[in-house]
Amino acid sequence: MKNKEIAKxxxxxxxxxxxxxxxxxxRALERASETIDSLTEDVIDIYKEGGIKALENIPGVGRGIxxxxxxxxxxxxxxxxxxxxxxxxxxIAGLSSIEGVGPKLINLLYTRLKIRTVLDLEKAAxxxxxxxxxxxxxxxxxxxxxxxxxxxxxxxRFALGEVLPMAREIKTRLLKVRGVETVEVAGSIRRRPETxxxxxxxxxxxxxxxxxxxxxxMPEVSHVYGxxxxxVLVRLKSGIDADLIILPKKSFGAAxxxxxxxxxxxxxxxxxxxxxxxxxxxxxLTRGKKMIASETEKEIYEKLGMDFIEPEMRTNRxxxxxxxxxxxxxxxxxxxxxxxxxxxxxWTDGKNSIEEMAREAEKFGHEYIAITDHTKFLxxxxxxxxxxxxxQMAEIDKIQKKFRKLKILKGAEVNIMRDGSLDxxxxxxxxxxxxxxxxxxxxxxxxxxQTARIIKAMENPNVDILFHPxxxxxxxxxxxxxxxxxxxxxxxxxxxxLEIDGHPWRLDLKDEHIRMAREGGVKMVIDTDAxxxxxxxxxxxxxxxxxxxxxxxxDIINTLPLKEFLKALK
Numbered sequence: 001m002k003n004k005e006i007a008k009x010x011x012x013x014x015x016x017x018x019x020x021x022x023x024x025x026x027r028a029l030e031r032a033s034e035t036i037d038s039l040t041e042d043v044i045d046i047y048k049e050g051g052i053k054a055l056e057n058i059p060g061v062g063r064g065i066x067x068x069x070x071x072x073x074x075x076x077x078x079x080x081x082x083x084x085x086x087x088x089x090x091x092i093a094g095l096s097s098i099e100g101v102g103p104k105l106i107n108l109l110y111t112r113l114k115i116r117t118v119l120d121l122e123k124a125a126x127x128x129x130x131x132x133x134x135x136x137x138x139x140x141x142x143x144x145x146x147x148x149x150x151x152x153x154x155x156x157r158f159a160l161g162e163v164l165p166m167a168r169e170i171k172t173r174l175l176k177v178r179g180v181e182t183v184e185v186a187g188s189i190r191r192r193p194e195t196x197x198x199x200x201x202x203x204x205x206x207x208x209x210x211x212x213x214x215x216x217x218m219p220e221v222s223h224v225y226g227x228x229x230x231x232v233l234v235r236l237k238s239g240i241d242a243d244l245i246i247l248p249k250k251s252f253g254a255a256x257x258x259x260x261x262x263x264x265x266x267x268x269x270x271x272x273x274x275x276x277x278x279x280x281x282x283x284x285l286t287r288g289k290k291m292i293a294s295e296t297e298k299e300i301y302e303k304l305g306m307d308f309i310e311p312e313m314r315t316n317r318x319x320x321x322x323x324x325x326x327x328x329x330x331x332x333x334x335x336x337x338x339x340x341x342x343x344x345x346x347w348t349d350g351k352n353s354i355e356e357m358a359r360e361a362e363k364f365g366h367e368y369i370a371i372t373d374h375t376k377f378l379x380x381x382x383x384x385x386x387x388x389x390x391x392q393m394a395e396i397d398k399i400q401k402k403f404r405k406l407k408i409l410k411g412a413e414v415n416i417m418r419d420g421s422l423d424x425x426x427x428x429x430x431x432x433x434x435x436x437x438x439x440x441x442x443x444x445x446x447x448x449x450q451t452a453r454i455i456k457a458m459e460n461p462n463v464d465i466l467f468h469p470x471x472x473x474x475x476x477x478x479x480x481x482x483x484x485x486x487x488x489x490x491x492x493x494x495x496x497x498l499e500i501d502g503h504p505w506r507l508d509l510k511d512e513h514i515r516m517a518r519e520g521g522v523k524m525v526i527d528t529d530a531x532x533x534x535x536x537x538x539x540x541x542x543x544x545x546x547x548x549x550x551x552x553x554x555d556i557i558n559t560l561p562l563k564e565f566l567k568a569l570k
Contacts, residue, residue, distance in 0.1 A: 008045060
């Protein structure tokens, strides 16, 4: 797929135009970039089927952007982008991934200090050179250094949402190669953690050499580390390493169990085999030279006296003991949700209208959806004051008449102020179906202050849900300091629902906090935090996070039918 490459170029073009203070173009390019990045269909196929007209039918893609995409598909480049990059030869993606660094600052850093990379920025900040720039001070310099430090801590890992679509696309293409019978994406990605280090593909094929050759020659490949008949190791253009291992059918299950991990989980499972006088490795479960189990994962776990353990739970956090006691939870399924409770529209910082978001929810088979645009404190998003919120509620009533099966709930994402109060009055909030509250500022308060602030907001009888409870942005911003045990106790006491934000850049709550909440008897919801129709598929990531936290269907209230769901709120 060319989608990722095109999306990256359009994003960088938007940043380059923003640097030059060109109006309108940056937002249009950014919107198109986000849409193309999240498409499930290959842009090449869209173009082949309908030409430039079909490209214009992609949401957010007008004639000008469609022509740029066509140029890339035909020539492998966009001349406009290359010319602009010559004038600003900077690592836009790397620099903009640092919290506090946007296009205007990137322009300033390059024009004044010739900073091109994150390493250049780090050296300049450490030398105190940033403080002399306009609108820069010691505080922002320290923030940038903190952001760089956080990026280093990530160790070059990729967000799950960055790599899962690409891994699935590669799997789909591998399955079309002559002789390939089965392909599974193994490794950590099969456990669905928040970040991924590398990719592992396992395959069964009658013609291993053909599959290996295809993998090594994929257009995504930038370097081949090793190329044998049954094993290929490559580096992809995105920067992530990927391996393909081609196996005989008889040992596929053992290899899948072994390469899924985690390492700690596998160590404990192997100990169980050793206690029985057996041996377990990627080839199978054996007693001496006799093979006991190898073809499927399920039979390996069964022979060791365990129930099958879902991949998301394989972390050595009690799942082995539970499997031996036949006491594993029945995890929430990927199709169990009935609605999405955090959705932003073009009324504030979303890309699509209320009706467009509702139509997309219908396609997903949702029973309900809550429109939760930002409120007035977030002025940069065009947040709603009381009057605007009331106008939106009236507009939802009009749009609702166009829908028979889908219920559009009136909601808001209100801001928690420093003292724990909210930026919309209680009288107005009481008129909404769903109220979510969230922290959007003052991330550096002490743990005591931050916790007290959030708990006070939770005590408001109108606040149904605490959105993205720790405020983190994966690989960009650490969670703020907050006592999650105290938050969970307050949620139980006040009847506040905790959100599992499924946006791949948030995945907030963390799996360990989800499990704490579940064990504390606190109910949760899973939302997308969607700002466009293309992001409404993100529920999958939230469900994966809930499964990693051992959640069952009963723990998540938006698995309930509409009437029961509404009763579960305050």
